[in-house]
Amino acid sequence: MKKIVLVSVGIGLLVWLTVDQRHYLFYQAARLSGGSPPALIDAVDELPSTVWFDDYYTVDEIGTGTFAIGETRYWQQNFNYLVVGEHTALLFDAGPGVRDIRPVVESITDLPVIFLPSHFHYDHVGNGTNFAQRAVVDLPYLRARADGDELAFTKMEHLGPIEGFPIPTWTVDHWWAPDQPIDLGGRSVAVIHTPGHSKESISLFDESNNVILSGDFLYEGMLYVFVPGSSVQDYLTTTQTLLQKYATTDVYYGAHRLTPPGPPRLARQDVAELEQTLLNIKAGELTGSGLYPKTYYVNQNISILADPNFLHDWK
Numbered sequence: 001m002k003k004i005v006l007v008s009v010g011i012g013l014l015v016w017l018t019v020d021q022r023h024y025l026f027y028q029a030a031r032l033s034g035g036s037p038p039a040l041i042d043a044v045d046e047l048p049s050t051v052w053f054d055d056y057y058t059v060d061e062i063g064t065g066t067f068a069i070g071e072t073r074y075w076q077q078n079f080n081y082l083v084v085g086e087h088t089a090l091l092f093d094a095g096p097g098v099r100d101i102r103p104v105v106e107s108i109t110d111l112p113v114i115f116l117p118s119h120f121h122y123d124h125v126g127n128g129t130n131f132a133q134r135a136v137v138d139l140p141y142l143r144a145r146a147d148g149d150e151l152a153f154t155k156m157e158h159l160g161p162i163e164g165f166p167i168p169t170w171t172v173d174h175w176w177a178p179d180q181p182i183d184l185g186g187r188s189v190a191v192i193h194t195p196g197h198s199k200e201s202i203s204l205f206d207e208s209n210n211v212i213l214s215g216d217f218l219y220e221g222m223l224y225v226f227v228p229g230s231s232v233q234d235y236l237t238t239t240q241t242l243l244q245k246y247a248t249t250d251v252y253y254g255a256h257r258l259t260p261p262g263p264p265r266l267a268r269q270d271v272a273e274l275e276q277t278l279l280n281i282k283a284g285e286l287t288g289s290g291l292y293p294k295t296y297y298v299n300q301n302i303s304i305l306a307d308p309n310f311l312h313d314w315k
């Protein structure tokens, strides 16, 4: 009898640990099965207006003075965005660092460039230390743990070891509060705190083009809501914030592409359908398919990858 109780307690403990540490276990499994960036994929035809900088980077002007810098041969098909003002340029995301992005940026502008990541995952901050100035969203928990302006990313924020990228420590030159207008000269942008994919995730509002650059919060393909720091509740709250506060902004550009050609352009309607999908999941009307993570269908361009319903952290 005693033995049965001990075995039951042991199994219970193991199940609890697996559930409690599921995001960490998934990271470890990805790290053990990866370890280096996969081989580059073949280049495909892009838009007639797309300019190839070299055999890796593409450039598209998506609005006046706003450029999408594509890495369509990297397996995650990243898109980074350069917003050029009269005295300052802002680079929003810089890819995984498979190749140096600075020469592309310098081919577009000779203004001082501030680099701002949409979040700290390795496939967005890889070239971060190549720039003289770095900006980070000013969130109390990040400020509290920074040593002055020295900010070390955690393993679970960066995830770089999955593809063999070292975890950096940054000197932060600018701490930008959410919603604070950033003057680039003749135009301004604003950081929008958009948690859901990760706690520190931000989007960027390009006011002069009325466009939101949405990072990993919204892009074509499968949205990762099962990585450390992600939350379906945060995702829902953020969709509602965007729909209410940016009711007249119809155009979004994400950080990853699903299908060519050109940068991944999305619409306010996608945010509305994402909100509805999350509400359906919350109501228990949508249970997802697959084992783990579950796939929840949003529309033909977007799905959510997340925990099964019983593990969701709704408030």
Ligand SMILES: [Zn+2]
Residues within 6 Å of the ligand: 119, 121, 197, 216
């Ligand atoms: Zn990410």
